Amino acid sequence: MRALLCCLFAFAAAAEPDWIGAAQAVLPVSRTRPGDAVEVTAIEAAVAAVDQVATTTLTIRLRNRSRQRAEAVLLLPLPPLAQVRGFACSGPGGVLTVNLLPADQARATYQAIVRSQRDPALLEFAGDQLVRSSVFPVEPLANAEIRLSWEQFLERRHGRLELVLPRSEALTYAVPWTLTATLSHAAGIGAVYSPTHLLTERQRSRNEVTLSLPGAMAPGAFQLAWLPMNDATVTVFCHADSDDGWVKADGRQRGDTGTFLLLADPPAVQPGKAIPREVTVVLDRSGSMNGEKWKQATDAVGQVLGGLAANESFNLILFNEGVDAFSPTPVACTPENEQAVRHWLRSARPSGGTNIFDALVAALGQPATPGKLPLVLFCTDGLPTIGTTGEGEIRRKSRQGQGNRRIFPVGIGADVNVPLLDGLADDSRGRSRHLPPGGDVEVAVADLFRSLGAPVLADPVLTAATPGRLMDLQPRRLRDAFAGEQLVILGRWIGREPIALTLTGTGPDGQTVQRAVQLDPAQAEPRHAFVPRLWASRRIAELVASIRDLGAGSPADPKLLAELTGEVVRLSQQYGIMTDYTAFLATDGPSALPGHRGILGGFAGENAPTGKAAGEFQRKAIGTRSGKAAQVYSDNNKQQAEAKVLNPLNGRTAEDGVTQVRENAVQQCADKTLYRQGKDWIEPAAVGRPIARTIAFASPEHFALVERLARNNRQVLAAQDGPVVIVDGEEVVCIAAP
Incomplete structure (x- = not known):
């Protein structure tokens, strides 16, 4: 060598x-x-x-x-x-x-x-x-x-x-x-x-x-x-909404609105000093759970019991067409109680139907244990078949009787109502997980329970000292923070004056934890263009979940579907974020720009993309409630809803649950987006507007444009390998191909 x-x-x-x-x-x-x-x-x-x-x-x-x-x-x-x-x-x-x-x-x-x-x-x-x-x-x-x-x-x-x-x-x-x-x-x-x-x-x-x-x-x-x-244990990244020419001489942005990302490090706790938990495991013992699934599920219950501390409490509820509880209320985690519940579980055998609603009522109706964080692990492999079976009705009644319990559903196999389980989790600030057919129930439940191992901040809330300064927080309701997690909160700010933010929650021993930080719009920076894109990813996921909820009961309201779909399409176009329902936006349509060829005509008609997306939503989000495809749609949307890292390739899983999809016709460029049509690249804001001038490649005018774009950290717009059509100030310009 x-x-x-x-x-x-x-x-x-x-x-x-x-x-x-x-x-x-x-x-x-x-x-x-x-x-x-x-x-x-x-x-x-x-x-x-x-x-x-x-x-x-x-x-x-x-x-x-x-x-x-x-x-x-x-x-x-x-x-x-x-x-x-x-x-x-x-x-x-x-x-x-x-x-x-x-x-x-x-x-x-x-x-x-x-x-x-x-x-x-x-x-x-x-x-x-x-x-x-x-x-x-x-x-x-x-x-x-x-x-x-x-x-x-x-x-x-x-x-x-x-x-x-x-x-x-x-x-x-x-x-x-x-x-x-x-x-x-x-x-x-x-x-x-x-x-x-x-x-x-x-x-x-x-x-x-x-x-x-x-x-x-x-x-x-x-x-x-x-x-x-x-x-500080909390910090804020800012990015301003604005048009070209908004970067000041010192490199800072200016604007009346923008997006922010708040990163918080939850309070550190000593071993054994985390918020104690009250854990209720609700386990489906209908006939379809018989065999290996039942063995894995009961082994998972054993792992949960083994992971509880002496100052925590538990209960076990089994359901088929009826509901059986180990105890009317959660019991202390003692060796005697643990031995008794294991013996009780060994006597159970799977049989009968699936009464999801009454099982939820039993779990959520328990008296809360003071000073403990109430968690429900809800495991089922089927659709509701007994008692109240309507998805919308189950969601509504569970919200009414929920108290402060967090629900963590585990869907076993492809025959569950995926939106129902996701909705139960979202309504209660929990998380859902779906296993493909043949997935190991014990491993899935154990992994989920391990992630909930040490609560360090319960009921977190972000507030602004001045009313009317924040909007569209993502997530709307903050989940509890567990050891090893970070809180990443995104939202929109309004106004130019600094905003005093406070993150408040309950820490170990019941004490109030507060973290204060200042969001100063004057400190917004172009290099933080990841902030609006991450915010848009979460906002799109929120809208997709709302559209999916339209399929929970009576036929979807077409007006509401159109409104929600229109906003998804707008955000997807602007930020270059493709979903299972809007991927066609990258390639559809004939020419839409006078004087230029083959440029994203799919954006030209105001209602054309919305109409096509509405059809996709009707078929996939509203019409597909169970099966492998429903699980894939759920997992892809959760990836966006919890986005902390950019996804420049728009990677997601295909309907087969295996193939990884990437989009090669959408180029995310700082806070802008380009779409490819043939050899051409176009910024959506340029569609439908005449091209004012064409700039020769490598000309002084071309390099001057690059310098202007660089001030906004957008020079990548001019670094593409084909003709590029973008908005430069008030004009639409075309950079000729090399």
Whole structure:
């Protein structure tokens, strides 16, 4: 194996790139052009943050696909104020140099490469610094490896530290990445959150956290935020609603409305000091539960009993056409009571029908145990067949007699009424889970119960000191927080003055817990464009659930269906968020723009998309109440309803429950969206309006537009590989193809 060569650093002003045409520009964080000889095969990223100083190291693996020696130049965008600290390359002898070009000098390099290679990819990083290496060789059919590290000081804002790693948002960006991050702080590490990528916490101590990516890394910049323990345990990210031209000279936004994301770290508790639970297990023992399902279910009850603490209480309710309770009220978790309930359960045998309603009445009508968090685990494998069987009636009566109990339904197999179980959970601030046919009941119930292991904040409520400043909170009613969870609350704000927010709940020992934070609209930032998109994802899921509820009883009201569907379509178009019911929006329709071809005509007619979506909702959401497809629709919608991380590929599960669906015709760009029709990309706001002017690719006018977009963090709009039609101020413009 070739040794890593020592490299010489040169931080000189950039000259006009004289290597263009003689060497290939290798941009690891962007897409590879089909004709390039040297390709990036993999990238390993390692972040190490100590207090407020973060060091990022990229190991970039290259391969020359051709049978000729290739000359290459590495180009890598860096965040503002980052400083290169190390650079090495495997390969033949010689000295390599690296130049760190500030944003203004990088701009000239970007533009020269775009003009020469007719490739807009680099425009995505306009405004960033740029590392440029000297020319280096890659032998025929050989591999090479480059290691680059940089350091940056992280400014503390709103009690948090934030790190950004530039990466392409392009849907075609497919370089495999692995990423690890180790965060340490003398004061300790609190909440850690990435709005862009799903991370796994591999190890945690008071002062250090190690994170990694569990799978493939989705496109888009990697953003990470964390709260040192000596600062606030709650922080707010803001993004303003506005049109072009709304970014101030200091990079902040301004606007009268916007969206916010509140991240809260629930109170830490010592082992054994969590809020005690009162757990009632309601178990279906109808005839269809006979066999392996019954064995797994009774074993699951045993695991629940074994997981209770001495200061907690429990009850067990069995139902078929009738209802039997171990005790009229929950009992203390003592060895004697546990032994008695196990003996009682062993005597039960599955038979008969399914009386879901009376079982709920029995569970919800129990007197509450003071000082305990009341939880109901409700397990069934069938549709209601005895007593009150109407879905809407069961929902209404359970809400009336619910008290303060949280219901956590577990649907076993495909024959359950999926919307009913989801609705019971939503109404009570619980969560539902659905097992496919053959799923292990014991594992599912044990996993659910484990997630409810240590309640640390009950009945949380978010309030604003000034009335009329918040709207459309997601979720509407906050769930209890359990150990290891973070509270992520999204909503809309109104007005320009700061808003004093307070998160209040009940902690261990019954004490009131309050966390105060200020939402300052003046601190809104374009780089927090993930906030409105996450809010829209949750809002769409809320609307979908409301549409699904229309199928709970009498035929759906067509006027209400149209109103709800219209709002889903509007939000889906604006934010590029596709669902099982609106995926057609990405591709439907003839030409709709005068003077331009093939651009998303499906958006042109005001009622056409709404009508088609209403048909999809009627068939899938309203008409499909049970079966595998109903489970898939439920799981996909829950993924959106609980969204904490962006989903740029619109990934979801297909109706078969196995295939993973991705949309390649919808490009999420900061807080904007582009849709692909043929070779063209279009912003929905441009549909139905005449194109005022066409801008030549790589012209001064094109680069000027990119600079304007970059001020709003929207330059990716101009970095697509085809004609692009967008709104620029008051005009609709077309950027010609490269």
